[in-house]
Amino acid sequence: MTPTGVGIIGPGAWASVSHIPVIAASPAFELRAVSTSRRSSAEAAAAKHGVPGYDDHRRLLADPRVDVVVVAVQVAQHFELISAALEAGKMVYSEWPLANGLAEAERLAELARQAGVRTVVGLQGRYAPEVEHAADLVRDGYVGEVLGTTLVGSGMVWGGEVASHSQAYWFDNANGATPLTSATLHALDPLHFVLGEFDTVAANLVVGRKEATVTEDGSRIPVTVPDQVALIGTLTSGAAASVFYRGGASRGDNLRWEINGTDGDLVLTAAWGNMQVAQLALAGGRGADTTATTIDVPTSYSDGIPTGLAQTPAGSVARLYAQLARDLADGTHTVPDFEHALSRHRLIDAVERASATGVAQSLK
Numbered sequence: 001m002t003p004t005g006v007g008i009i010g011p012g013a014w015a016s017v018s019h020i021p022v023i024a025a026s027p028a029f030e031l032r033a034v035s036t037s038r039r040s041s042a043e044a045a046a047a048k049h050g051v052p053g054y055d056d057h058r059r060l061l062a063d064p065r066v067d068v069v070v071v072a073v074q075v076a077q078h079f080e081l082i083s084a085a086l087e088a089g090k091m092v093y094s095e096w097p098l099a100n101g102l103a104e105a106e107r108l109a110e111l112a113r114q115a116g117v118r119t120v121v122g123l124q125g126r127y128a129p130e131v132e133h134a135a136d137l138v139r140d141g142y143v144g145e146v147l148g149t150t151l152v153g154s155g156m157v158w159g160g161e162v163a164s165h166s167q168a169y170w171f172d173n174a175n176g177a178t179p180l181t182s183a184t185l186h187a188l189d190p191l192h193f194v195l196g197e198f199d200t201v202a203a204n205l206v207v208g209r210k211e212a213t214v215t216e217d218g219s220r221i222p223v224t225v226p227d228q229v230a231l232i233g234t235l236t237s238g239a240a241a242s243v244f245y246r247g248g249a250s251r252g253d254n255l256r257w258e259i260n261g262t263d264g265d266l267v268l269t270a271a272w273g274n275m276q277v278a279q280l281a282l283a284g285g286r287g288a289d290t291t292a293t294t295i296d297v298p299t300s301y302s303d304g305i306p307t308g309l310a311q312t313p314a315g316s317v318a319r320l321y322a323q324l325a326r327d328l329a330d331g332t333h334t335v336p337d338f339e340h341a342l343s344r345h346r347l348i349d350a351v352e353r354a355s356a357t358g359v360a361q362s363l364k
Helices: 013-017 019-025 039-049 057-062 075-087 102-115 129-139 165-171 179-195 315-330 338-357
Strands: 004-009 029-035 068-071 091-095 119-122 146-154 198-206 211-214 219-222 228-235 240-246 255-261 264-270 281-286
Touching: 004 019, 004 057, 013 019, 019 029, 019 315, 029 039, 029 057, 057 075, 068 075, 075 091, 075 102, 091 338, 102 338, 119 315, 119 338, 129 179, 129 255, 129 264, 129 281, 146 179, 165 211, 165 219, 179 228, 179 240, 179 255, 179 338, 198 338
Parallel strands: 004 029, 004 068, 068 091, 091 119, 146 240
Antiparallel strands: 146 255, 198 228, 211 219, 228 240, 255 264, 264 281
């Protein structure tokens, strides 16, 4: 089968440890071009990856060997680049968040409908083997009837320090890359994959730290992102849900997700708080068990994923690409797409309204 040609806009830090090694290991995809905003970086990326490097995204979009365009840049640039890719008739794989706010997400989803092309959004956390196994265990009755779930995590960034001014955009709420839109939603998507959607949600978004230090020069920058995210709600199943995400890291647990039911409990933990890249551990107990013990995840959940990628931040990205390859081969549509992303942006909007008004929001 002829590989699907991929062009990456923004082959930087994240793409270099996720998309690029996954594409290199996959027989279904082939890297065909990269694009950056500067000639020097485009030439460096081209030399590194052995493909054409463009300093204008329009040239990448015009490359006939590029079938799918990966947009892996700051979210504030997504709308312009994704709109152009859709206008060019390309499949688009956008990193999450899809857009900077609900209005942009609605417009991009509409443009995708009009273009009639496949779309993908990088909400890969649901493909972690531990998450998929937990979903199957819940479905098969391991915990009985789900009573409630609690999820506590750390954003890892948005702490008291940031390495450089080039990363300071994380702390400005206007830029759309916040603890709520990024770390929390990357964790909520697997939660909803396993347990179903929110029926109603209440929220409290708090700007805890008012300033952060840029370590490269010691300067101080203002913090306008809510770095303490507290949600409480009811799932469509009737189960209670409580979610708390903090900016920065904890000296305690950086990720702990419990699913509690009438007959048992499941616990997913990780040392790293960003679920989409974390190395998760799954434990459980039921019946007469007095503690939760390790549950080994069958190797079948990692079928087709190269061993060298499975236990890396690229592991779940590889699983998403593998599912996308199956979709393309079978004519199915199972991977998270722009319509799914729009539903998640509507959830973000509901959370922000709930926090601003103090009134729980319905997601019906």
